[in-house]
Amino acid sequence: MDLLNAFVALSNFVLVPALAYGAQLALGALGVTLIYGILRFSNFAHGDTMAFGTMAVVLFTWLFQSWGINLGPLPTALLALPFGIVICMGLVLLTDRYIYRFYRAQKVKPVVLVIVSMGVMFVTNGLVRFIIGPDDQRFADGERFLISARTFKEMTGLDEGLAIKTGQALTVVIAVIAVALLFWFLNRTRTGKSMRAYSDNEDLALLSGINPEKVVMVTWLIVAALATLAGTLYGLDKSFKPFTYFQLLLPFFAAAIVGGLGSPIGAIVGGFVIAFSEVLITYAWKKVLTYALPETLAPDGLAQLLSTDYKFAVSFVILLVVLLFRPTGLFKGKSV
Template sequence: MEFLNAFVAFSNFVIVPAIAYGSQLALGALGVTLIYGILRFSNFAHGDTMAFGAMVTILVTWWFQSMGINLGPMPTALLALPFGIAGAALLVLATDRMVYRFYRAQKAAPVILVIVSMGVMFVMNGLVRFIIGPDGQQFADGERFIISARNFKTMTGLSEGLAFRTSQAITIVTAVIVVALLFWFLNKTRTGKSMRAFSDNEDLALLSGINPERVVAYTWIIVAALATIAGVLYGLDKGFKPFTYFQLLLPIFASAIVGGLGNPLGAIAGGFVIAFSEVTVTYAYKKVLIYLLPESLEPSTLVQLLSTDYKFAVSFAILIIVLLFKPTGLFKGNTA
């Protein structure tokens, strides 16, 4: 019983949140890795693309709510998601047309494109704050819990509760579906294969008659979809605030690099590695240890390895360790 309680507490505060957070990071990192693989630069504007897509989704959600349209127990945001994706896709395609295409035609070095993307980041950043404001927004509605802590306790008779929130379940299910769709697209369709070919060997892809502008446009649309979905899921789970999305850039890049830049499978693995490290290192283990240890050894402190304020340090540390020992990432990616 003591052990079960410890396990439930651990699941409630570490495993379930980390899986949800890992799914969000994985979706974000997939976008970063696709841009790196095909357009060959690290897109610093990715966090703000997520924020923009999420913002459009929120605005449409509010509009739906004002008209009384909802999804019952599910959040209305899911209904608004396609609009958010379309909005983000239009934004990145316009950005590509106005900004990136110019540098592509000049065959600008990747480092120049990185700086350019930082400029784009600031513009998108301002755009989002200008439209929706810098404050936090709540837009989650519908049923809050699938299993609430109290229900879990009465169901199992344990003294610890395991809460499973709707947003967490939606995050995990959506992430699985999106990843499956993405891999099907990249591996089975002609367009997806041409994207992989372009990423693998640009010159040979051109020789084979693959149209680079088409590949680039498809990439941006897919990246906009991934970014918006990641942004909305994160917002449903933890609330929307433009600044948090900017901050998410670090763990997302860490995930993509840890997994191996340019490798989609690596991005997913990297997302979970970063999420689990962040959550396990910043969790206070006191509660779990009280159940597991005899009374005499009970901890008097929180037994927290690192304060949550330092959670970004975890991404950094893992990033550095991986780059030191395996510069191409855990999975075989392009050298960063």
């Protein structure tokens, strides 16, 4: 039995990756949930919006790299991030102005907007693949590890190493800052309060003189920033591939629905619930159990509940369980 090593192994393979992944999911799910709260439809184009913003960041990163600009140990992508966000904001404002606004004015049923967002999804998807291609792009540079497994072993003298990638550490730090800013904005500023009022009760908000077009525009701007941020952090942690970003749609929705669609806190909690369950259930526990259990009880097999290829199944089953037993999600979302 060696509980310390067991804990370090657990942190290395489960806690740290799941924390980073959860933060990425939370940022993505926040975008989905804000659109649902304010514009009242499930945005199928969200994954591709994220891919578009990240693509802009990747292109700017390459531009800066070719100029020889970098941030030392930090990835150059951080410098490119504001530019990517602005470009992504441009995209969502254009789609809103020329596509969604028409349907909003007609007060169509939400499901029509969902179908419209499918069209936007196709167009954005095509654009991204047209500009950067469908392949994997790595754009992380700078120091790769905050702590590498070997330094950790040397520092502590333990058998197990704990590696923390710069991308993972950055993800958590930036996500915390972004979420703090978002909640400050929603709870303390006039515009943020008008957004929440609009989300709670549209008619009352209109009666009290809130300009709906302004609320919608601010929402899109925030969503674009969150999507680009989530995409860039995911790309720094793993890699950027348009198809993977499209597939992230499912865990995003799972996180947003588990937390309660329309509830920002719910989206964050949902993101971590989904991330931790995916990693916990698809992790091979052999190593940790061998350390944690007495020798006679140590497992022979991998002690893996499901192979990693089934991680979608995990988020899906959680989604289904929550929908069946608590249809409004953990944090009382809205149901239109």
